Amino acid sequence: MEERPLTGISPPGRIAAPGEGIGLDELALAARNHGLPLEAMRYEVTPAGLHYVLVHYDIPDTDSSTWRLTVRGRLRTPLELGLHELRALPSVTRRVTMECAGNGRARLSPRPVSQPWLVEAVGTADWTGVPLRAVLAEAGVAPEAVEAVFTGADHGVERGVEQHYRRSLPLPVGEDVLLAHTMNGGPLPPQHGHPLRLVVPGWYGMAHVKWLCDIELVDAPFAGYQQATAYRYRRHTADPAEPEDPGEPVTLIAPRALLIPPGFPDFMSRTRVLRPGPVRLAGRAWSGHGPVVRVELSTDGGGSWADAEVRPPGGHPYAWQGWHLDWTAAPGSHTLLVRATDASGRTQPLRQPWNRGGFGNNQVQAQAVSVIPR
């Protein structure tokens, strides 16, 4: 099914007014979707149900026994593959840290109204599947093909466009792009794309099309909603007479480090309580632009910074890296900041880089802690 206009349903996109609280529409998304509870970064591989989830429409009702992936368009031999056939092909497993492109959106000011993530839309899984390159080689890519368009089975309307969720990648695709049928050694859970999804290591989550049912090779860049309208870094155009900024596409994950909150929490404020003395501060850091080469911590709100010890990526170049730094907690209130720098030289900003859709906000995390006498 092609995308088509559907008017009168979608509210217009908007930016929250200064000081405007989260609305019931944003809350309904926050209640459906969920982030990683930050203490679960203790697990190198995120257990089922703790990995972040963002579903645009409904989780479709799928059946692995009848599922078909069609591969068509600008190629020599169209294919139609069932799960049984895909599972019989040579597979590889990749440990991949995935992050929603909208992570950090609710920290932007003014706030773009959409799924209101704070910092927790991340997770790491072992994805097993067939390299997409192998399937495309079997189909025989035509010389004029420039992109592959991936269609998921989830269906809805978004900003006036009725659509299946659909995204493209330029050809040739990377060698680690997978048609994944297995997550952490078992079948994909419904909310992670059962029975088949695309995995595009290093890219934000919008590229990893879930409930994958069709791949079409095309001879011109895909201009569908999720590619050309959503998921672009756009400046603000305050003047309605000015044409909207077409923006740059959202692609690879920007670097980020997160702290496993130390001590114990207050239920409502999530402030952390510690007793004075030595404490190991630890967490994870990742980037889609290359290995993280430096993690710095500030325990005084940014006045001074110290280098943490960062674990090298080892055999998992697409997975987050552990880091730690020992700290002696003195009584009082502190703000802990943590900042990652990757091998490409990118580093996390202290102030938010604003954009219209609220994408890629990797400003440094600030964690309030209260160190109180025993």
Add this chain to the structure above:
Amino acid sequence: MEERPLTGISPPGRIAAPGEGIGLDELALAARNHGLPLEAMRYEVTPAGLHYVLVHYDIPDTDSSTWRLTVRGRLRTPLELGLHELRALPSVTRRVTMECAGNGRARLSPRPVSQPWLVEAVGTADWTGVPLRAVLAEAGVAPEAVEAVFTGADHGVERGVEQHYRRSLPLPVGEDVLLAHTMNGGPLPPQHGHPLRLVVPGWYGMAHVKWLCDIELVDAPFAGYQQATAYRYRRHTADPAEPEDPGEPVTLIAPRALLIPPGFPDFMSRTRVLRPGPVRLAGRAWSGHGPVVRVELSTDGGGSWADAEVRPPGGHPYAWQGWHLDWTAAPGSHTLLVRATDASGRTQPLRQPWNRGGFGNNQVQAQAVSVIPR
């Protein structure tokens, strides 16, 4: 560890001002915890990761190989049981629908500031474990014991009280109260109490203590924070000079029916889009007070009601029951309402029953649908 005061950390409990949006503290809870995406009610048993989760503090770092459950207090023989020993005891499996006592809180006006659930804090699982009665019989309950106090390993501060999460049940406990070590046939996931939790069929979620590490039999009613301060139905006391209403304890789940949203959604508003013609409306209904005996639907915002067909509980008296009603959707905007009545005669209210903590709000769900020409 006993509960003790910890001042200067917890913000005071409060009620949101009229029209006040959800704050960042409420949003941080909504991002950590999560509800059941309503389309997942299509599954009789909720798959891993879709069941609602509410964690008061942090998910503790547990190890099933070293876990110990202590059973002590007013009994003949104190016990200390490892997981291996518990798994060797005779076990039963119960299909249980569990719901958070705070479900519906964010629909209250004015809104108590806490975890801001709309309607989706529910899920159904097959829990396997040892009947608590069998373990207590082995320990030998003393005649003066009146309650069992259950301690979880999660630790935090809440409204000025530092505590492990702790709740009690009156003795004798029901025959279906379980020490559950297995969920849907596998080990408990971390967020559902790994490796051991209490399951109290028919009760709201606060009774099902996760990460269960200690059971103490006591000779006086437990007056801990989660029993005597939180989880009570309190009236509002607007006058600060008036003593706070001690309220009634939150116990069994009030009846509720939910609709699997028909058609497909708009991403942001979650409005549903349908084409005109016949459509089967279906969903689930449950109550802790007995089987659901009636589910009524209104497709005109409450002007008229029709009876749905309700599946009898069959072999699963503690699980939700499926229901359905065929409807012919006519073009236009409609508000669908659904209302359950249980065998005790309790029925869902159309208007919210307000209480200070925002507990047990089972007002009928309203689902906006737009039926548009093909």
